[in-house]
Amino acid sequence: MNEIGRASASLAALAPRIKDAWYVIAMSHEVTGTPIVRALYGVPITVFRRPDGSAAALLDRCPHRNVPLSGGKVVEGDLQCPYHGWRFAADGRCTAIPGLDGPADHPARRATAYPVREQQGFVWVWGEPDKEPVGEPFRFRLADDPAYLTVRREVRTRGSVHAVVENALDVPHTAFLHGGLFREDRKDRRPIRCVIQRHQDRVECEFIGESRPTGLAGRILSPSGGMVTHFDRFFLPSITEVEYRIGDENHIVLNGACTPVDDWDTRLYAVVCIRTRLPRWLVRLAVQPLAMHIFGQDAVVLKQQADALHSFGEASYASTDIDLLGPHILRLMTRAARGEPVDPNAPPYVRETTLLV
Amino acid sequence: MNEIGRASASLAALAPRIKDAWYVIAMSHEVTGTPIVRALYGVPITVFRRPDGSAAALLDRCPHRNVPLSGGKVVEGDLQCPYHGWRFAADGRCTAIPGLDGPADHPARRATAYPVREQQGFVWVWGEPDKEPVGEPFRFRLADDPAYLTVRREVRTRGSVHAVVENALDVPHTAFLHGGLFREDRKDRRPIRCVIQRHQDRVECEFIGESRPTGLAGRILSPSGGMVTHFDRFFLPSITEVEYRIGDENHIVLNGACTPVDDWDTRLYAVVCIRTRLPRWLVRLAVQPLAMHIFGQDAVVLKQQADALHSFGEASYASTDIDLLGPHILRLMTRAARGEPVDPNAPPYVRETTLLV
Amino acid sequence: MNEIGRASASLAALAPRIKDAWYVIAMSHEVTGTPIVRALYGVPITVFRRPDGSAAALLDRCPHRNVPLSGGKVVEGDLQCPYHGWRFAADGRCTAIPGLDGPADHPARRATAYPVREQQGFVWVWGEPDKEPVGEPFRFRLADDPAYLTVRREVRTRGSVHAVVENALDVPHTAFLHGGLFREDRKDRRPIRCVIQRHQDRVECEFIGESRPTGLAGRILSPSGGMVTHFDRFFLPSITEVEYRIGDENHIVLNGACTPVDDWDTRLYAVVCIRTRLPRWLVRLAVQPLAMHIFGQDAVVLKQQADALHSFGEASYASTDIDLLGPHILRLMTRAARGEPVDPNAPPYVRETTLLV
Secondary structure (H helix, E strand, C coil), X not given: CCCCEEEEECCHHHCCCCCCCEEEEEEXXXXXXXXXXXXXXXXXXXXEECCCCCEEEEECCCCCCCCXXXXXXXXXXXXXXXXXXXXXXXXXXXXXXXXXXCCCCCHHHCCCXXXXXXXCCEEEEECCXXXXXXXXXXXXXXXXXXXXXEEEEEEEEECCHHHHXXXXXCCHHHHCCCCCCCCCCCXXXXXXXXXXXXXXXXXXXXXXXXXXXXXXXXXXXXXXXXXXXXXXXXXXXXXXEEEEEECCCEEEEEEEEEEXXXXXXXXXXXXXXXXXXXXXXXXXXXXXXXHHHHHHHHHHHHHHHHHHHHHHCCEEEEECCCCCCHHHHHHHHHHHHCCCCCCCCCCCEEEEXXXXX | CCCCEEEEECCHHHCCCXXXXXXXXXXXXXXXXXXXXXXXXXXXXXXXXCCCCCEEEEECCCCCCCCCHHHCEEECCEEECCCCCCEECCCCCEEECCCCCCCCCCHHHCCCECCEEEECCEEEEECCCCCCCCCCCCCCCCCCCCCCEEEEEEEEEECCHHHHHHHHCCCHHHHHCCCCCCCXXXXXXCEEEEEEEECCCEEEEEEECCCCCCCHHHHHHCCCCCCEEEEEEEECXXXXXXXXXXXXXXXXXXXXXXXXXXXXXXXXXXXXXXXXXXXXXXXXXXXXXXHHHHHHHHHHHHHHHHHHHHHHCCEEEXXXXXXXXXXXXXXXXXXHHCCCCCCCCCCCEEEEEEEEC | CCCCEEEEECCHHHCCCCCCCEEEEEEHHHCCCCCEEEEECCEXXXXXXXXXXXXXXXXXXXXXXXXXXXXXXXXXXXXXXXCCCCEECCXXXXXXXXXXXXXXXXXXXXXXXXXEEEECCEEEEEXXXXXXXXXXXXXXXXXXXXXXXXXXXXEEEECCHHHHHHHHCCCHHHHCCCCCCCCCCCCCCCEEEEEEEECCCEEEEEEECCCCCCCHHHHHHCCCCCCEEEEXXXXXXXXXXXXXXXXXXXXXXXXXXXXXXXXXXXXXXXXEEEECCCCHHHHHHHXXXXXXXXXXXXXXXXXXXXXXXXXXXXXXXXXXXCCCCHHHHHHHHHHHHCCCCCCCCCCCEEEEEEEEC
């Protein structure tokens, strides 16, 4: 953890599997009467909307002959397999077997069903099917606030959830990989204080003494500059949050909810909430292409990283003091994957370090 | 077997390998003086025709440096390797090694040869090379009868032999996957009796009380309707037979000889023999496109099934009473793959069940 | 070894890995200030040229987050990672970590560096990084002689180093695979003597009594015919040499330096040195397309061989007396891969055989 040293790790150790958690499986507008397929940890799940407007999610495998249910149709609110026409209710119950002289419902013929929630424009599923969820999905705190412009986007990346999350919350690479856009790789860097607080279900870093970012994005968001407040946060199982206040008028919260399509394939659902003096059309016009450009640069390097890890068959990471959150996040994810109990009120682990920006 | 219940099985358990048996390796017209390659259980076999008209089949690997012999030429009735020009007779004997000062023939230099039979438009090989075959290939009983129109077709499907065979002999899916073409998915289904007789090398289902299929195919074949006799049959290792008599004049026997290209890749050689009052040109015109359309629909769903089984890494099948033949066929194939002795005259296992059609 | 018999071998046994040796990693003109990637035994190595003209080679993996360094830039003679901007010297030392409040250099942050030599138009690396090389790379003996026309070419082949080397030094296949170009597959072949001398680090075959090759290449090189001297040689780890003298005036030495991109993917760097009475422009015009055509035919058959070996999952080779060098080369390579000590002055193993040409 932030030690000066280098550790070899298996690829599995870099991609802990947290099954007992809520994940975004699709954006609300994608879920209609025509079933779609989305994978979670490599398992295909078919998601569809019933005539009553509710979303449902079943394992994409008919219990009869294992054909994908997603090739079928929604009939009277149930999903009908395209092979023999068996039908399944949202809870997995078998409701029809054409040709069978007897009742369709039977425990052996149930489809596997996932708990579903829909809120703030996203459909979430609980990672373990046929199980009672604990708690509710993450709420994006400003997404319903009319004072904020809210933008939702999906970005898909070859890379583990940890790699994507570490990248999303990593400050040092921004000056370099995104040089000029957000921060710059200057010779005359100045030290700022970084205060890290790691709880059992989240970790946060506050940046103290930071000036307004000198790159293009900072100048657009806050032409007049001003006092900067900056937090980077991670919440289990896979949520990132970057929060900036610049002066009195500018506030931006950038969330990313990551879904493990597979151990090394991640969908990041980004929710950006912005309050600024600038007109909304201008923010949309300027910020969105910039954000997608930055995501694109990250996706390229994350794919190169994942390919290299697989080519070598292992990881060999040397961390330094300015890998502020990545090692903490891996620790939290690893413990959650093992099912270790979480006490959100336990006193945090705190440390401070210096970063040159 | 037809139990109400659900069983998990390995993929291997769904694809038993029966090596000691005859398989169609190619259609006769495909086998010429230019060698072709066809795989059986993943093993490449090169098939060629010699100047005397006989077909020959060798393992597609030169014993010298393992280059595929299929890249070579037939020279004086022998197959010549393209790399160093070694030549091999139909029985595998090495007949020439250019540059060698001494005899070519030597046990270490033999190519691996497969027993071959050619009949009724097909070239068959015995599944184990360099071994004495037992019995002769399956004969299509009406293919040589001039009173019948005979059509041969090859269909390739991603799917195990068992999955293809079960599909070819499965009645319930026809009303659904091929809805309207052959049978229809009606609300007012009527019960018919199904009598299953399982011998040690074959299993048959007789359908009693069936009306003329209501779909397009039935109406074309027998516009006037009439009394229906219907049998579905399976013969080890991989032959299907569907036989319909409708009224006095219409008789159709649809055979499928399945060849395992690999465990999950099957070539089905279909032989359809039809006697009907309709003129032959009309039957050809109407039935062939219809049959290919039905095969195409089956191929799509079988591929989805195979992909799903591989994605999950296992099968989890819930059978019901109306999975009439599939579980019996798997039982016969599994026993044959284990090499258990077969007594074709042992009394059959018989059971009866009801199907709504 | 040249025994009459047939041996099954694992694929690994046909691709021994000799790590402690020099290999061509790139041609000199390919190595510039823009890093390139070349694999050796499946390990990606990035090669670049520094402002002082020297070539450098690093494992293509940043020690920080394992992103490929080849995506970065050469800055002040060091290679800079594209993700966080860490920099590495040619010896692997970490020279900069942007944002870090402290020294960059630390043993845990070293990149892995390969010993490099550049000579005669090629950049060579030692197969084991961070290790002291033993000896110097192979010198092409006539490549610097102004009396000779020297041509360098790279050919890439799917095939193990052994398969490529055996092919490059194999005489019997030339009459067949390259029939008419170099030798011909004649009925009236005549015997010649072949004297093999196997040392611990090399093996050589002298061909005694050979006429000028009757094919096109021979007629171009030496229209007037004449006394032929012909040697085929192999040097550990992977160098081939074919030497012909025809009459007084014609001398050709054809070297191949093979680099294992992976166990079954080989780059052959060919160096052809020719002295002949013909004008150089004519030799270039005639010989180069011919040579590339021959290499192309070999590449096709080697790929077929490699594909077949992988399809069968093993090798099953039947060698004869006229597999003159291949089995000896495999023996030398296998011993070198095991690290057995080599005495270049030990008395050679000698044997003689007859070849019909």
